Amino acid sequence: MATPTLALVLDLIRTSGPISRVELAAHSGLTPATITNTVRELLAGGLVRETGRRPVAVGSPRRLLDLAPDAWYAVGVQLSRSTITTVVTDFTGRRLVSAQSPGVGDGTVQATLTTLAAHVEHLLASAAVPRKRVLGLGLVTHGPQDRERGMILTAQPTPAWQRFPLSTTLNELLSLPVLLENDATAAAISEQWTGALGVGTFGVVWVSGSGIGGGVVLNGEAFGGPIANPVEIGHVPLDPSSTLCACGNRGCAEVTAGPAAVVAQAVADPLQQGRLRLSGRPEDTLNDFERLAVAADRGDRWALALLRTSADRLADAVVTLMNLFDLDTVVLSGPAMVTAGPLYAEAATRAAERGALARLLRPVKILLSPDAATAAAVGGALVVLRSPLAHAEPPAVPEKNVSPLTT
């Protein structure tokens, strides 16, 4: 069976299951014969199972198909300066366990990855997941990346990370395939998979402690870009009078609107730093930003003014994304949006209703991710589960290992 066909059918079952063969043919545009053959192969391989029947007006009830949750498992890791978020999901993308650990410190990259690998082994053990069925690890970081070589291309979070062979090292430590993905693209894949948006075409602006990224899904497919680093919405010049960014441009959203910029402005005033109990250390950016967001939420005018300026600048980036990709829907996601999200969404909505050209044809929508903190890590696991790696037949495992998860 052709890989694209298998992948398409598996993805449709993942996002729309339980689903009948008739619906699969209708949604995929594939012929009934191709669906029959593909589903037969998926059932035989243990990737899909029949989960019941749905009565129809005329004829016999339709048998419904769903992914076999225990066919494969995957690990998703979202790495940043502030926090490392790790999830383990089953084949359907459902999160079994998740954990936050301290972000990338000043130690060597090798030491950070060794600690991370131990953490992953611990999580896998606590989820009682059969190790043989762990398909791989999706490593999610800021861009730009060299995905083929599994490297970050810039000197962030620290210069030691630039062009360090991340995927190869983690692969050796864990004996698992490691796929590198952009954080915002992973978040977009996660949004698409949950299907909560109800649309197949949208953008994601991802705001984490370490930066701002973008992802675009067009007709259900993440826009991958011809090279490797699409939708770098955090790195487009938005203000010629502003600061130079490490990327080479002036006034990028990341240096004008990103959490690190907001926190830097706040701690520049020692009085405010003390009053709002901000650490100001790079590894505490997300915590500090969260404190500011909580203060703003409670009516602190100084914090509110600071966040509003940042939100207006991020809104410019949102409109840029909409006008270049012709989008009417953008989701704000990322750990920095957990508390500050509504304030940023409000500013982006104002800007989109004023300047997004899609408004001339349709209503425009700015939404908040329901899973802002961990969407990218879950997306990392989904990248692995949606890859051709998952088309192999899962190995047999002793019954007792599987039982904690199938109950």
Added chain:
Amino acid sequence: MATPTLALVLDLIRTSGPISRVELAAHSGLTPATITNTVRELLAGGLVRETGRRPVAVGSPRRLLDLAPDAWYAVGVQLSRSTITTVVTDFTGRRLVSAQSPGVGDGTVQATLTTLAAHVEHLLASAAVPRKRVLGLGLVTHGPQDRERGMILTAQPTPAWQRFPLSTTLNELLSLPVLLENDATAAAISEQWTGALGVGTFGVVWVSGSGIGGGVVLNGEAFGGPIANPVEIGHVPLDPSSTLCACGNRGCAEVTAGPAAVVAQAVADPLQQGRLRLSGRPEDTLNDFERLAVAADRGDRWALALLRTSADRLADAVVTLMNLFDLDTVVLSGPAMVTAGPLYAEAATRAAERGALARLLRPVKILLSPDAATAAAVGGALVVLRSPLAHAEPPAVPEKNVSPLTT
């Protein structure tokens, strides 16, 4: 035969012909059997012809296929405030005649379109093209558009043009199908068809007298956008301290870097306006800009400084396009780039080498269109010739009408 297959094969022959069936299968990814059947249908319909044989190392020579130039003809019209450019092309996209006429004046839209229709009839007659084989007219304007309804959505060039039924009116005047397309996208299609770039993935920034547009070609396909108005690079906020644009955003490339903005700055100084003999009337924007470009080219420091500021701002837009679509190649095109092009390309190259993220993986290239003035009009004709309209069998025409073109 499925329309996408026919379209794919026709397009491959258009861009790569003369080409053999073996090469068609290799380039398209279609099976040899599908190629054989499709080509048989195209030969029988008179859309394609055999044009000779190419010897190969082993076996019989391969018969070569090319489009039948006289199968269909198309008209391309690029409309702007300054100029209307009209071309007639044969089925291969080769320009038979082209003409410039005065741009959109202050008369009614109906009057402008009536004059345009008469002009088109005149051009078709002078090209001695059999009227029955004129497939349609591709009307190319700035965006945003409602392509389905054939309308411009903004109050440019004048308020009377907003939501006026352009396609329907021209269709009634000429009894020809009229397809509306974005100017920059049309220019991108034209660049892709000439194949001179040698790459299938690139961006186009289109600078005309009336504005700035963007087009993106990904793997040989123009990025069409999920709604109708992709890559509006002239309308993204690039400078929060700058002027408000009609689109709703502040500091768009169009109001900070576009020819109209440059000319407005120049004529704001009566001394310079007189010295450089600038008209300052909206319909003369392109001429005035051209005068400034010629002056700068001859070493006029004042004009040079003005253009350099504009070029630096347009360079920001170029980098934005590259970083969102993950591009390493951008072509500058449009009538405003005929003389000023090298200066703008130089600024964009500097900005791209400093801030385009693709540079971290590959060399970045900013190129000038070899056909900057008329690329969009030719693209308009190509939109018609590449549409499913062209899959019909061309009607028979008396031999004498065809002869002037087949010699």
